[in-house]
Amino acid sequence: MFDFIIIGSGPGGLALAYKLKARNYKVAVVEKDKWGGTCPNYGCDPTKVMMAVVEAKQHADQLFGEGLSGGLKIDWESMRQRKLEITDPYAERTFNGLIKSGIECIYGKAKFTSSEELVVDGRVYSARKYIIATGSRARHLSIEGAEYLNDSNHFLNLEHLPQNITFLGTGPVGLELAQLAKGAGAHVTIIAQSNLKIAHFDKEIGEAYLENLKSLGIEFKSQILISKVEKTSKGLILTGNNGFTLETDFVVEGVGRVPNIDLLNLDVLGVETSSSGVIVDEFLQSSNPNIYALGDVVAKSVPHLTPVSEFEGNYLGDNLEMENPKMINYPVIPSVVYGSTKMAEVGILEGKNIKVKFFDTSSWYSYRRIADPVAKVKVAINDQKELVGASIISNVADELVNLITILIQKKVSLEQLDQMILAYPTIASDLNYFF
Numbered sequence: 308m309f310d311f312i313i314i315g316s317g318p319g320g321l322a323l324a325y326k327l328k329a330r331n332y333k334v335a336v337v338e339k340d341k342w343g344g345t346c347p348n349y350g351c352d353p354t355k356v357m358m359a360v361v362e363a364k365q366h367a368d369q370l371f372g373e374g375l376s377g378g379l380k381i382d383w384e385s386m387r388q389r390k391l392e393i394t395d396p397y398a399e400r401t402f403n404g405l406i407k408s409g410i411e412c413i414y415g416k417a418k419f420t421s422s423e424e425l426v427v428d429g430r431v432y433s434a435r436k437y438i439i440a441t442g443s444r445a446r447h448l449s450i451e452g453a454e455y456l457n458d459s460n461h462f463l464n465l466e467h468l469p470q471n472i473t474f475l476g477t478g479p480v481g482l483e484l485a486q487l488a489k490g491a492g493a494h495v496t497i498i499a500q501s502n503l504k505i506a507h508f509d510k511e512i513g514e515a516y517l518e519n520l521k522s523l524g525i526e527f528k529s530q531i532l533i534s535k536v537e538k539t540s541k542g543l544i545l546t547g548n549n550g551f552t553l554e555t556d557f558v559v560e561g562v563g564r565v566p567n568i569d570l571l572n573l574d575v576l577g578v579e580t581s582s583s584g585v586i587v588d589e590f591l592q593s594s595n596p597n598i599y600a601l602g603d604v605v606a607k608s609v610p611h612l613t614p615v616s617e618f619e620g621n622y623l624g625d626n627l628e629m630e631n632p633k634m635i636n637y638p639v640i641p642s643v644v645y646g647s648t649k650m651a652e653v654g655i656l657e658g659k660n661i662k663v664k665f666f667d668t669s670s671w672y673s674y675r676r677i678a679d680p681v682a683k684v685k686v687a688i689n690d691q692k693e694l695v696g697a698s699i700i701s702n703v704a705d706e707l708v709n710l711i712t713i714l715i716q717k718k719v720s721l722e723q724l725d726q727m728i729l730a731y732p733t734i735a736s737d738l739n740y741f742f
């Protein structure tokens with residue numbers, strides 16, 4: 308009998324496993340696929356390793372004629388090989404790390420029985436408490452010819468890059484993978500089912516991000532709902548509303564994700580779920596007191612991101628079975644859509660007594676230096692003169708949003724910032740201009 312069995316070895320499950328082990332509990336982790344979960348094997352890490360190559364080329368292109376000459380070309384096959392070399396060893400390293408720490412690793416598909424036992428590929432295990440950390444998987448459209456649609460995993464594993472690639476959806480999956488395909492030389496189209504906009508992001512910054520993608524040569528088709536995919540001798544034909552048709556070689560769905568709850572047989576334990584995942588309270592406890600959930604599998608309003616899953620894993624690791632557990636209290640959470648030009652957002656941008664300031668930073672020295680093509684920052688400031696939110700587009704938006712996140716979370720004032728010396732010229736040395 309274990310104290311805790313964690314189902315899923317993604318960033319959330321791992322953070323929790325190590326915390327509970329450090330508290331001397333008997334812990335097991337169950338995994339049905341690659342140890343480490345989505346982020347290192349199929350998500351954040353493989354996409355950003357490949358993006359580094361695309362970024363390097365675009366940064367060089369930005370300086371073309373300004374001291375740089377000659378052209379660079381991206382080779383998909385070696386870019387993919389580099390990704391495999393960096394990310395492939397991760398699963399084995401994760402497994403070895405767990406074993407070395409004395410955490411039991413159980414390989415296979417987990418499923419509950421009515422007596423609160425866990426069956427993993429026919430073997431039965433039990434624990435005092437279980438934590439569901441099973442993440443999510445790509446949502447697939449149910450349309451005619453759906454078998455010709457691919458998800459992000461298929462795209463990232465392509466040995467050769469097709470000439471014409473079409474992405475469905477303008478979420479981060481579609482927008483980021485489209486830039487990898489375009490950077491490596493494919494003709495790329497993104498199809499949006501509604502008007503062109505990027506959900507949750509500031510309208511103006513989102514529009515600037517889409518305009519930048521168009522300037523790179525990515526084509527957009529808006530208000531198109533694809534209803535059929537047909538295979539022909541030349542490739543694929545997509546059919547949509549209003550007589551829309553498009554010939555293409557390869558289609559990638561970036562139409563959201565579904566929680567991995569269906570395999571677990573949660574109904575027999577009275578665990579409440581919705582189509583968005585496991586329903587939990589502010590202690591991450593489900594409607595069955597012996598079952599908790601964390602990470603992407605949870606139905607929640609905070610974003611489904613790696614650091615959020617890790618935060619929840621650490622939270623449970625510190626609070627499970629403590630006499631006075633604290634309620635989970637999320638800090639401000641930054642989100643980034645990557646690319647050479649990145650879009651990033653944190654905190655709030657409107658509200659009572661909040662003033663919004665807009666800066667076109669493309670003429671600032673830090674941005675001129677790298678010939679950043681689109682650089683804008685919107686910040687929100689409260690009546691205490693503290694930053695409470697920001698929306699950013701630039702080559703360095705990911706770094707800037709993290710710095711602003713620290714300022715917001717720690718309520719750093721301009722006076723406090725002025726007491727610090729930060730290396731110049733860097734993105735940090737501009738921070739006091741935003742107040």
Ligand SMILES: Cc1cc2nc3c(=O)[nH]c(=O)nc-3n(C[C@H](O)[C@H](O)[C@H](O)COP(=O)(O)OP(=O)(O)OC[C@H]3O[C@@H](n4cnc5c(N)ncnc54)[C@H](O)[C@@H]3O)c2cc1C
Nearest residue numbers: 315317318319339344345346350351417442602603612613
């Ligand atoms: C293409 C892509 C790019 C992304 N890029 C970023 C990014 O740049 N930054 C970012 O923060 N986030 C990014 N994400 C999101 C990030 O990957 C997830 O938020 C994160 O991995 C969630 O962690 P988790 O621990 O909740 O679940 P997961 O990492 O999904 O882990 C869950 C694990 O549970 C296992 N499992 C499921 N069911 C069972 C079962 N019945 N039995 C046993 N095991 C089971 C799965 O095999 C999986 O390994 C990206 C996602 C994708 C798809």
Ligand SMILES: NC(=O)c1ccc[n+]([C@@H]2O[C@H](COP(=O)([O-])OP(=O)(O)OC[C@H]3O[C@@H](n4cnc5c(N)ncnc54)[C@H](O)[C@@H]3O)[C@@H](O)[C@H]2O)c1
Nearest residue numbers: 475476477478479480481500561562563564611643644645
């Ligand atoms: N940079 C990052 O942090 C990053 C990168 C990639 C993925 N992720 C995470 O992965 C998850 C999934 O991302 P995603 O982009 O797949 O999902 P998403 O939910 O963010 O976006 C889905 C998109 O698909 C569109 N859509 C839905 N149905 C459609 C249809 N029938 N036809 C065309 N378009 C349709 C939606 O309008 C939306 O634009 C998110 O939780 C995200 O946080 C994060």
